[in-house]
Amino acid sequence: MDIKTASALHRLRLISVPEALSFPALLIFGTLLSWLTGIDYLKMPLGMLHGILFLIYSVFLLDVWNKAKWPFKKVALFFLLSLVPFGGLYGEKLLKREEADSVMAARARREAANAA
Template identity: 80%
Template sequence: MDIKTASALHRLRLISVPEALSFPALLIFGSVLSRVSDIDYLMMPLGVIHGILFVIYGVFLLDVWFKAKWPLKKVALFFLLALVPFGGLYGDRVLKRDESAGVLAARAREAARA
């Protein structure tokens, strides 16, 4: 795994947890708050924050798809994980495993060259 692929995986990992938590934390909380109180103006900014995180996740997922040459099934799985509340937490765990395996393989290649 080259440095560009590793950094793309790392970026996707960094955004997967906030995106996974933004749906239940922001939208459900805001929805409940707007129904039990008169605070309706809070939903728009919370929805925008969640939407921005989702778009960034999608862009980073496309970046990983092209750089890591993932199969379409894996990309579709990670996209579906973004739609499920807390799904990104599972995706983060898988990405962490892939990232550490790539680092170990890169270190083994460097050791073989030396």
């Protein structure tokens, strides 16, 4: 794996946790706060923050798709995980495993090239 692909995977991993937690933490909290206190002006900024995180996640996912040459099924899985509350946490776990496997494969290729 080249450095651009590794950095794209790492960026996707970094944004997946905040995006996964933004739905329950921001949207549900904002809605409950609105219902309990009658303060409606917090829902829009909290919803917008969640939307921005989702858009960043989607752009990073497309970047990984382009650079890592993932099959469509894998990209669709990560997109669907971003739609499920806390699904991005499982996606981050999968990304961590993918990143570790790719690092090990790159080291094995490098050692094989040095041994030859």
